Amino acid sequence: MAAAATVARRLEPITALPRRLPSPIKKFLIVSPALLWILVLVILPNVFLISYSLWKNELGSVAHVWNFHNYSELFASNVFTTLLKRTLLIALVSTTCATLIAYPLAYVVVTKFGRYKTLAAIMIIIPLWVSYLMRIFAWKIILGEHGVLNGFLESVGLISKPSTAFIYSTTTVIIALTYIAIPYVFLSAYTSLDRVPKHYYEASADCGASAWRTFRHVIWPLTRPGVAVGFAIGFVLTFGDYVTPAQVGGLSGTMLGSIVLQSFGTADNWPQGAAIGVTIIAAGLLVLALVSLFTRLEAEID
Amino acid sequence: MAAAGSVRMRRRRRESKAVKYLIVGIVGLFVIAVYIFLYAPMIITALFSVNDSKIQTLPLVGFTTKWFSALFNDEPMKQAILYSLKVAAVAVSVSACVGLAFALMIDRLRIRGKAVFQALLAAPLVAPGLVLGISLLVNFHTAKIEPGFFTIVAGHVSFITPLIMFIVLQRLKTADPTLEQASMDCGAGPLRTFWHVTLPGVRVALIAGCLLGFTLSMDEIASTFFLAGTQPTLPVYVWGLLRFGFTPEVNAAFTLIAGGSLTLIGIAGLLLFISGRRNRLPEEKKASRWRRRGAGRPSAAAEREIGPGSVAPGV
C-alpha cells in the first residue's frame, strides 16, 4: 500500500505541530504594526496639533503652558471671525454648487450613458489626478485681468477695457473651489447611483411612476447618503484650502487656510496656526457628523 | 386593462414629444458644459505653454517650444523634478508594501472595529492637505525630525498607503476566496499560496494603485509645502515661481506634469479595466458572488450553502 504510506508520511509531522498561539494574541500581533502606523501618522499628529493649539506663543518660540488663550484670542478677534464666516460661506456655497452640478450629472451618466457610463465617470474624475496647482493656476489665466475671458469679451466687443471683476474676489474663489469639488462629489454620487439596480427603475415604472416620481421616491432616498458623503468630503476639502485663495482670491478671497499658512510661515506663531487648524478639523468633523445624522439609511442595497 | 393603458400612454406620448426633445437638448448641453468646465483650464494651460507670447491672453500668437526648452535649461527646476521623482518613487514603494499588507489584513482578519480602523487609515487621504501638513509638521517637530526628504515621504506615504489599500481591497473583495483554498488543497503552504495565487490576483490592482499614487505624489502641494525643508519638490518650486514673478515656463512645466499624470492614469485605468474583465468569468457573475459571500465570510451556518443551484430542480 504505497498510497497509505504516503498519507502516513504526510501526516506524521502534523501531530508534532507546535501548539498555535491563542488567537486573540496572534491577532493582536498581526494588527499591531498597523496600530503603530495609525498612531504615528494619524493619531499623534492630531494630538500634537491640539496640544500646540493649547500652548502659548512667545516671540516665535513655544511656551508649554496649557490654556485656551489662543482660542479665546481668535474668537475675540474681528479678523478671525470675519474670515471664519467667509470661509464657511465660500465652502458651503461652492460645495453646494458642486453638488447641484455633480449629482444631476451622475444621474444622467448612470441612467443614460449605458455601457459608456464608466468611461464618462472616469473622464470626470481624471482631473483629480492632474496637478492641483495647475488647475487653480489655469483659472488665473482664464479670469485674470489680461486673461482669456477678458480677451474674449474684448474681442467680441462686450467690454472696452480689461475688467478686473473676475479675479481676486470671493466669487473667483467660489468658482475655482466648485471646480475642485465637482469630481469628489461626483465620485460619491456616482458610486451610490450606480449601486441602485436597474430593475428598481423598471419596477417603479411598472408601478406607474413617472421618471420624476421614480427619482423622487426611489432613487433619491437610496442615493441621498452617497450625495451627503460627497458633500461632506467636498466641504472638508474646500474649507481647509489655502492654495486657491492664494492664487485667485486676492485680499477679499482670503480664507482661514491662508492665515494658517502665515502662522506657520512668516508670522512664526505655531500655536495660533494650530488653533486655526483644529478649528478647521472641528468644522469638518461637525459637518461629517451632521451629514451622517441626517442621512441614516434604513435599508442597504445589496 | 390593455385598452385603458394604451389610451393613457398615447395621450402622454403626444403631449411630450416636443418637451422631450427640449429636455434631451438641455440635458445634453448641461453635460457638455460640465465637461468643458472641467477640462478647459487644463487645455488652456497646455495651449499657452506653446503660445509665443509672454502675456497670457487671447488671441494666441503662434507656436513655440521655447518655454519647454527654457524649462529644460532651468537647473533648479530640473533639480526639483528629480527630487519629486525620487520622493514619489520612495513613497510609492513603501506605500505599496504597507498598503498591500493592510488590505490583506482587513480582508482576512475578523477583528472588531474594522470600520474605525479603515476610517482612521483613510483620514490622511480625505483630510485637507493643510491639516495633514501642519499636523505632521508639529508631529515631526516634536520628534525633533527636521523637515526634509523623510518628512515629505512620510507625508506622501500617509495618504498614498490608504489609496493603494482601498484599490487592492476592492479587488480582494471581488476575488474568489476558494482560489486560495484550492491552492492550499493542492499542497501549497501559506507563503507559496500568497506568491502563486494571491499576489497574481491583486497584481494589476496593485500596479494601478501605484501609478495613481505616483501621480498624486508628483502633484501634491498642500501638505508638502509644510513638510518640505530647504529643497523644494516640483510643485513647491513652481509655487515659488508663481509668487515671485511668473513666466510661461510654468505653463510648460504644468503641461509636462499633467501629460505625465494623464499617461500614468491612462495606463492605470486600462490595467484596472482589463483585470476587471479577466477576473469575471463569463457565466458566473452574480452567481459566484452569492457563493463567495457564503464561502468567504463564514458568519452564519445557514448562509454557507446558498448557491444558484441550491434550488433543486425536479424534486
Place this chain on the structure above:
Amino acid sequence: MKTAKEESSQVSSVTSAPQAEPAALPGADGAPVVELRGVSKTYPGGDVAAVDNMDLNIQEGEFFSILGSSGSGKTTTLRMIAGFEQPTKGNVLLDGIDATGVPPYRRDVNTVFQNYALFPHMKVEANVAYPLKMAGTPKGEIKPRVAEALERVSMTGFEKRLPHQLSGGQRQRVALARALIGRPRLLLLDEPLGALDLKLRENMLLVLKHLQREVGITFIYVTHDQGEALAMSDRLAVMNGGYVEQLASPTEIYDRPATSFVAGFIGKSNLLECSCTSGDKAQAGTMPLVLGEAPGEEKFTLSIRPETIVVGEDSRGLPNHYEAVVGDVLFLGHEREVMVDCGDQRLVVRAGQQIYSPGDPIEFGWSPDKAVIVKATGSWQQQQQSQDA
C-alpha cells in the same frame, strides 16, 4: 469520547441495514479513510451549530455522498475533512490519525470546488501541474503526468488555454484533473455539478462514476440533488440542520426512510400522522389503516411512497383499500400525479397514463409492508442526546 463511542454504536444500530460493503478495503489496518468522532462546528457569531455531534466512517474506495439542503451542514462537514474549517468539538481522523488542526496543504486530500476554483492567471497545464509543483515533483515527471491527467478527463489539446476560455463543463474537467493528479487518498467534491446545466450534469455524472471506478480513490460527494446522490453513491448520509438524519445505502434510504425528513426529502412521500387503535390497526384522521407490524408507540408517522400505491381496480384486494375523490391532477409528462382527498387526508398517487379529472371518483390501496413508520424529524437525534444525558 465515551459518549461519542456510544453514539456511533447507536448510529450503526440504526443504519446497520444489509448493504453492499465496498469491495476494496485496505489490507493494512482496516482503519477507515475518514472518521469523524463527535464533530461539532459552530461558526463564530453563529449561535446554532452548523454541524452537531457528527459521527461518520468512510471506508477505502467508497463513493460516499452527503445529501442535504442549504444550511444542512453538508458543506461544513466537507470543509472540515478538507481542513478549511476546524471543528469546535470532536476529532477528524484520516487513516486513523487525528488530523484535527492540520492545515489543508498537509492533508492528502483534494477537493473539487463548486465553482472549480481554477487559477484564472494560469493556463490549463499550469493549473493541473500546480499540485505536483507544490509537492516538489521533478520537472521531467510533471509533463507526462499532466498529459495523462488531462487525457483521463478527455481534455487533451486544451493545455494552453486560460480558464476563462473554457466552457463550464471543460473547467469542471480541468478541476477534476487537478484534484486527481496528485493521486490523493481521498477526493472531496463540493456540489461539483451545481453550476452545470442538466444535460452536462448527466454527462459528468457518468464521467465521475467511471473515473472513481478507474482510479479507485475514495470519493466524498456533497450535493443537494437527491438524484445525483442516489445514482452515484455506495452509501449516503442525509443531513438536516447539522444532524445526520440517516446513513445507509441508496436503496435502504429510499425504501426505508428513517425519519419523516428523509421520506420527504428523497423522492415524494405521503406522510400520515397516525395514532394506533389496536395491534396493527391505526387511524390517520378519518382513514383507517392496516399496518405491516405493530407500531411501538401510540402516535407515529407513516410514510407511503406514491409509486407503491396501487390505483384502480387492482387495488381492490389490498388490506388498505379506499375510495376517494380526485382533487388536483398534475401532468408530469411520463405520468400523471393525482392528489386524492380521502376523508380528511390528502394523498398523492401516481395514475400512470390513466386520465382523471378533479372531482372524479378514484379507488386506490397499498399493501401494509409498503408503508414505513418514520420518526419525526430531529426527534431521533434528540432522543439520542437525552439518552446520553
